[in-house]
Amino acid sequence: MYASPATLCAGSRMEPSVERIYREESGRILATLIRLIGSFDLAEEVMQEAFTTALEQWPKQGIPDNPRAWLVATAHHKAVDLLRRRTRFDSKRDELQRLAQLEQELSEAEQDVMRHDATSALSDDRLRLVFTCCHPALLLEAQVALTLRTLCGLTTEEIASAFLLPLSTMAQRLVRAKHKIRDAQIPYRVPPAQELGARLEAVLLVVYLVFNEGYSASSGDTAIRRELCAEAIRVGRLVCELLPAQEEARALLALMLLHDSRRATRVDSEGEVVLLEDQDRSQWDREEIREGLALVGSALRGGAAGTYALQAAIAAVHAQAERAQATDWKQIVGLYEALLRVQPSPVVELNHAAAVAMAHGPAEGLRLLDRLEGKADLREYYLLPAARGDLLRRMQQWNEAALAYRRALALAKNEATRSFLSRRLAEMEARALGS
């Protein structure tokens, strides 16, 4: 693995601009290089070399007018040089052919890069890269890792730490995926119209998983989790820009923005979980809410009715309530019912029961929770007893509530969650003694 420009140019005054260009442009540059060179590994290698050259040259000669075109051209030259040097020692027929082809393409490609800049051909490269990274012939975990590595420019170390895996495991996963792309010849292209729907679903799932990994309150480095959410939103935005007719993609972007808007208020200064109803709504990110609401509105009007659209609509109802008490719970119940039809799952049923409790009273909610008890997929899930505890608490049945919280505590693994449940349990025990 190589160093990122951040470490390469530590202490230098160039740092901000090269670092910024790396963050913003490396995915694009890599996407174009993969198309031109035809190999993930070689493209990564020469892109890093081009950035290293930039760090040497730009302080002396100034930043070029079009840094991206400069980097693509420099990397491309390096690829041709490298292949030329390698073929001298190892003159395989196909290598020589590839080299001749590359040299011929080089001048055309450079003109192409200079001419188009932000227009279609280069945008298409990033879209090609998204679809190749999220190809269903790759393991889902590998799709996620490869997307973060290539399109988002995260280092292997960062990805490993985000998923709490040893570096060697993550490195192996990436190597295996890149080899499969090469050896099984997974094409580098945007799928044709008749396959686009199914393939886009796979892309959206990867984006959703990346966001959830960053958003879920489970343990791990906060900075990297924030980075994952930001990257998921960035890729989501990219897909929406490049495939504007895809309503589900827009719904997913809305969903991510509306959840992300609450980021600052989800955990307090001591690192404790703050429930939605207790969050300081004045601290929610208004800009993300505004954009998220506009997106979910247009997605729903465009006919989106899938799981992202429904979840985004639920998030929108919360975002629109100025106070927790003003939440339109009846509408949320309706949306969860629709979600249960689209994607029935015990977790959705649990959320539905919680919404029913808010709309029609805790007793109604408890009745639904009773039906969920004993379902195999929920037996180990702390949220079921936690939800029961919450409803019993609202009904002021302190002893029963304490019992439920104790069961939840026995199942919960995450530290922040356990700490929250312990506080609730202590509160219930105190109330039970006092009553």
Added chain:
Amino acid sequence: MQYLLLIYGNEEAVGKMTKAEVDGILQEYGEFTKSIAQSGHYRGGNELADTSTATTVKVRDKKRLVTDGPFAETKEQLGGYYLVEAKDLDEAIALAARIPSARWGSIEVRPIVPHDMP
């Protein structure tokens, strides 16, 4: 690029089919083979006899060991294959999805590693 499309299915279930059902499947296979031959993808292919007819051969210390089987304990057995020419994995997957057995069994798509003949 060439790919081997390995066809896996449940032998036992095929054994229980009526003659009409088997004939229907054979006819479908015939049509599929004909169509990929016409489109230029077909490079070869065969149905394999049941695993009950299989024999395993090993040579250890110059000694030949021949055994009956293997009798796979898995639910699906290799029952046939196609060798096809396709421009990339997507095209190979599209061909695999048209094999009749894909609807009840499964197709494994394996790229062929090219070797120059000596």
